[in-house]
Amino acid sequence: ELKVEQNPLFLSMQEGKNYTIYCNYSTTSDRLYWYRQDPGKSLESLFVLLSNGAVKQEGRLMASLDTKARLSTLHITAAVHDLSATYFCAAFSFTGANSKLTFGKGITLSVRP
């Protein structure tokens, strides 16, 4: 069964600094998604990574996928307060009738001045 791990569960970031957060998954998957959730809100799709070596960038966020290492990274450049939220990664497993998205527990980012 596919398992997705995100560490740490909470990260305090200083404004203006760069950070990288990681998402590991346990079995073969070539589809990795990143979502953002603000408190009390739903999940907003950030990135869709569909192949090994895929890299996507949006503003201060850049996501990449290494399917051989079963690892996705989310790099934050010059953190700002608006990036404070919980970030989930999810991997998709194609297993016939059990195909589904499996989510990590999420990493809550807090940006301090």
Place this chain on the structure above:
Amino acid sequence: KAGVTQTPRYLIKTRGQQVTLSCSPISGHRSVSWYQQTPGQGLQFLFEYFSETQRNKGNFPGRFSGRQFSNSRSEMNVSTLELGDSALYLCASTRGGTDTEAFFGQGTRLTVV
């Protein structure tokens, strides 16, 4: 285009009651998945429906059930509510087939007292 619509947004129910939640997917999307989100367990997969058929099911008791209609709208039902069922219930729609990007609704916040 209209996003995923969940109703109601908030519900308060008493232990032992039952509840029905509704989800209207994005037009053209044929797959609807349901998730339960709690602070302790994170995002847990409940079930997925595609073309009116349950295609996948998570590890939840039989009190949790769902269905999908011919217009792709889906409902989930929880019978004999327990305090532990208090959670944010999220619905996600995907086009289906090989397109697995999931778009989430705003969720229904269920409180069981």
